[in-house]
Amino acid sequence: MPSGRVRWFDAKKGFGFIESDDGHDVFLPQTALPKDTRDVRKGAKVEYSVIDGSKGPVAMDVTFVKSAPSxxxxxxxxxxxxxxxxxxxxxxxxxxxxxxxxxxxxxxxxxxxxxxxxxxxxxxxxxxx
CATH class of the missing domain: 1.10.287 (Helix Hairpins)
Incomplete structure:
Protein backbone atom coordinates (compact mmCIF):
# COMPACT_ATOMS: atom_id res chain seq x y z
CA MET A 1 0.00 0.00 0.00
CA PRO A 2 1.49 3.41 -0.93
CA SER A 3 2.26 5.87 1.82
CA GLY A 4 3.23 9.52 2.12
CA ARG A 5 2.57 12.76 3.97
CA VAL A 6 -0.19 15.30 3.53
CA ARG A 7 1.35 18.24 1.71
CA TRP A 8 -1.69 20.43 2.25
CA PHE A 9 -5.43 20.05 2.69
CA ASP A 10 -8.20 22.66 2.57
CA ALA A 11 -11.36 21.50 4.31
CA LYS A 12 -13.42 24.35 2.77
CA LYS A 13 -12.44 23.30 -0.75
CA GLY A 14 -12.71 19.62 0.15
CA PHE A 15 -9.37 18.50 -1.25
CA GLY A 16 -5.62 18.62 -0.93
CA PHE A 17 -2.51 16.73 -1.96
CA ILE A 18 -0.33 13.96 -0.57
CA GLU A 19 3.37 13.82 -1.31
CA SER A 20 4.04 10.13 -1.76
CA ASP A 21 7.19 8.53 -0.38
CA ASP A 22 8.50 8.27 -3.95
CA GLY A 23 8.10 12.06 -4.41
CA HIS A 24 4.96 12.21 -6.58
CA ASP A 25 1.88 14.30 -5.80
CA VAL A 26 -1.38 12.45 -5.31
CA PHE A 27 -4.74 14.24 -5.30
CA LEU A 28 -6.56 13.86 -1.96
CA PRO A 29 -10.34 14.34 -2.14
CA GLN A 30 -12.42 14.75 1.01
CA THR A 31 -14.31 11.56 0.13
CA ALA A 32 -11.13 9.47 0.47
CA LEU A 33 -10.75 10.36 4.15
CA PRO A 34 -12.07 8.18 6.97
CA LYS A 35 -15.66 8.84 7.98
CA ASP A 36 -16.15 11.93 10.20
CA THR A 37 -12.70 13.33 9.32
CA ARG A 38 -13.05 16.99 8.41
CA ASP A 39 -9.64 18.52 8.94
CA VAL A 40 -6.27 17.05 8.07
CA ARG A 41 -2.99 18.28 9.54
CA LYS A 42 -0.18 19.18 7.16
CA GLY A 43 2.57 16.57 7.37
CA ALA A 44 0.27 13.81 8.66
CA LYS A 45 1.57 10.36 7.65
CA VAL A 46 -0.99 8.43 5.59
CA GLU A 47 -1.43 5.18 3.70
CA TYR A 48 -3.83 4.98 0.78
CA SER A 49 -4.93 3.21 -2.38
CA VAL A 50 -4.41 4.89 -5.73
CA ILE A 51 -6.62 5.09 -8.78
CA ASP A 52 -5.89 6.85 -12.04
CA GLY A 53 -7.99 9.96 -12.37
CA SER A 54 -8.46 12.16 -15.43
CA LYS A 55 -5.73 14.54 -14.20
CA GLY A 56 -3.42 12.05 -12.49
CA PRO A 57 -3.28 9.75 -9.45
CA VAL A 58 -6.07 10.06 -6.89
CA ALA A 59 -5.92 8.72 -3.32
CA MET A 60 -8.69 6.47 -2.06
CA ASP A 61 -9.29 4.71 1.29
CA VAL A 62 -6.88 6.93 3.21
CA THR A 63 -5.80 5.77 6.66
CA PHE A 64 -3.73 7.81 9.10
CA VAL A 65 -0.56 6.18 10.38
CA LYS A 66 0.15 6.87 14.00
CA SER A 67 3.71 7.98 14.50
CA ALA A 68 5.91 6.46 17.15
CA PRO A 69 6.02 8.40 20.40
CA SER A 70 8.74 11.02 20.49
Missing part, protein backbone atom coordinates in the same frame (compact mmCIF):
# COMPACT_ATOMS: atom_id res chain seq x y z
CA UNK A 71 11.73 9.93 22.56
CA UNK A 72 12.67 13.56 23.12
CA UNK A 73 9.18 14.40 24.34
CA UNK A 74 9.11 11.36 26.63
CA UNK A 75 12.44 12.24 28.25
CA UNK A 76 12.03 15.98 28.65
CA UNK A 77 11.93 17.33 32.22
CA UNK A 78 8.68 17.82 34.09
CA UNK A 79 7.33 21.40 34.03
CA UNK A 80 8.26 21.98 37.71
CA UNK A 81 11.85 20.89 37.06
CA UNK A 82 11.98 22.96 33.88
CA UNK A 83 10.84 26.08 35.74
CA UNK A 84 13.81 25.75 38.12
CA UNK A 85 16.16 25.32 35.16
CA UNK A 86 14.72 28.41 33.44
CA UNK A 87 15.07 30.45 36.65
CA UNK A 88 18.73 29.42 36.94
CA UNK A 89 19.24 30.29 33.28
CA UNK A 90 17.78 33.76 33.89
CA UNK A 91 20.28 34.31 36.72
CA UNK A 92 23.18 33.23 34.49
CA UNK A 93 21.99 35.47 31.66
CA UNK A 94 21.60 38.39 34.06
CA UNK A 95 25.17 37.90 35.28
CA UNK A 96 26.42 37.71 31.67
CA UNK A 97 24.45 40.86 30.85
CA UNK A 98 26.07 42.72 33.74
CA UNK A 99 29.53 41.73 32.51
CA UNK A 100 28.66 42.84 28.98
CA UNK A 101 27.51 46.22 30.32
CA UNK A 102 31.01 46.58 31.77
CA UNK A 103 32.37 45.97 28.24
CA UNK A 104 33.60 42.45 29.01
CA UNK A 105 32.45 39.09 27.77
CA UNK A 106 32.03 36.34 30.37
CA UNK A 107 35.01 34.01 30.82
CA UNK A 108 35.43 31.17 28.31
CA UNK A 109 34.29 28.55 30.83
CA UNK A 110 31.21 30.60 31.84
CA UNK A 111 30.38 31.23 28.17
CA UNK A 112 30.62 27.52 27.39
CA UNK A 113 28.35 26.61 30.33
CA UNK A 114 25.82 29.24 29.29
CA UNK A 115 25.81 28.12 25.64
CA UNK A 116 25.37 24.46 26.64
CA UNK A 117 22.50 25.32 28.97
CA UNK A 118 20.81 27.52 26.36
CA UNK A 119 20.96 24.71 23.78
CA UNK A 120 19.56 22.16 26.24
CA UNK A 121 16.69 24.43 27.27
CA UNK A 122 15.93 25.25 23.63
CA UNK A 123 15.83 21.53 22.75
CA UNK A 124 13.33 20.88 25.55
CA UNK A 125 11.08 23.70 24.36
CA UNK A 126 11.33 22.73 20.68
CA UNK A 127 9.55 19.36 20.90
CA UNK A 128 7.18 18.84 17.98
CA UNK A 129 3.67 17.77 18.89
Missing amino acids: LVKATRPKPDDMSAIVEDLIKLLDSAGNQLRRHRYPSASDSKKLATLLRAVADNFDVQE
